[in-house]
Amino acid sequence: MYYGGIEAGGTKFVCAVSDKDFKIIERVSIPTTAPEETLQHIFEFFDNYQLDSIGIGSFGPIDVNRKSATYGYVTSTPKKGWNNYDFVGAIKGRYDIPVAWTTDVNAAAFGEYRKGSAQNSKSCLYLTVGTGIGGGAVVNGEIIDGFGHPEMGHILVRNHPEDDFEGVCPYHGNCLEGIAAGPAIEKRLNIKGQDLEKSDHYWEIEAYYLAQALVNYTMILRPEVLILGGGVMKQEQLFPLIRTEFKKVMNEYVTTPDLDTYIVAPGLGDNAGITGSLLLAAEKAI
CATH class of the missing domain: 3.30.420.40 (ATPase, nucleotide binding domain)
Structure with a gap:
């Protein structure tokens, strides 16, 4: 069983794959550029694994309301190219697996709650x-x-x-x-x-x-x-x-x-966000 985690920041994306015990097998850091370019690097990384689920902690603002037509979108960000971008839709379009979606700080909070x-x-x-x-x-x-x-x-x-x-x-x-x-x-x-x-x-x-x-x-x-x-x-x-x-x-x-x-x-230091993303992926896979 493999979980994917994405800590999506305005400057860089950290992507990681862990096993069921949350031991990180591989991680990469990807510069945040245009969505299509950034996602292509993400796909190149995750395509090497048979993932069971993915957890995303993203810069925002984002839409986390499941009843909303724009659930899964990055919304009113000033980050060029990412305004009103269907982030979850792009991930699910590539991988037909459960995706957990929240803010980067929510993911960090969850990581610290569980492991920090x-x-x-x-x-x-x-x-x-x-x-x-x-x-x-x-x-x-x-x-x-x-x-x-x-x-x-x-x-x-x-x-x-x-x-x-x-x-x-x-x-x-x-x-x-x-x-x-x-x-x-x-x-x-x-x-x-x-x-x-x-x-x-x-x-x-x-x-x-x-x-x-x-x-x-x-x-x-x-x-x-x-x-x-x-x-x-x-x-x-x-x-x-x-x-x-x-x-x-x-x-x-x-x-x-x-x-x-x-x-x-933070007990997890700079790893709170990616740890939380992996933990949320695991919860989504259950």
């Missing part, structure tokens, strides 16, 4: 902070979706008293993504976050925004674990700063687990 930092919990929330900000949540083994998938990066936050940055989100200006994602850091400071000194005062401002978001998610969902991944969160000095700010903003309104175990890094 939340594997002994009933619920978790995964937030990626990088080129964009997105989040997914799993409760009692189920990914949370409604008429669409969550857009946790576009919640509104209060400006830090020392920060008058207007944000870079073309839709909302200074929403969380617009004010705290990697491009916002670079535009505000004229330097990439990865090149900023770890002791720079800006990281306290970044922590202020991310802590606000985590308090909001906690108030709404009360997950057992909050997992923060993505390129910006490779700045490990952010974690204690976020925990400190979270405590201030929460102000003892509700109790949470110990913050050192509540706000954590």
Whole structure:
């Protein structure tokens, strides 16, 4: 039995094949170009295997509503060529097997729930902070979706008293993504976050925004674990700063687990998304 996994990102696609025990047999990284070109490389990879199912965790926005005429589509993405693209249709047109379809962050959340930092919990929330900000949540083994998938990066936050940055989100200006994602850091400071000194005062401002978001998610969902991944969160000095700010903003309104175990890094590292995609493929094959 073989499962296929696709972690579809705006910059690259990671594709992998695993056996029934989720041991990865082979994986490749494919640059994200035009859909037809990207899919051709995907087909060349998966054609070497007799797959039982495929799980896809995709950049978005995507349509996850099974009642919708555009279920399986990448919808209003600014990624050239991918707007209103029938991704699932293209995969199923090549392989007549079950296909699991969700966002990349939902897949990462599911991977962390089953195999990572939340594997002994009933619920978790995964937030990626990088080129964009997105989040997914799993409760009692189920990914949370409604008429669409969550857009946790576009919640509104209060400006830090020392920060008058207007944000870079073309839709909302200074929403969380617009004010705290990697491009916002670079535009505000004229330097990439990865090149900023770890002791720079800006990281306290970044922590202020991310802590606000985590308090909001906690108030709404009360997950057992909050997992923060993505390129910006490779700045490990952010974690204690976020925990400190979270405590201030929460102000003892509700109790949470110990913050050192509540706000954590991904146990699977950069493999959360592809692991989740393979796990979802397995569930679809049952």
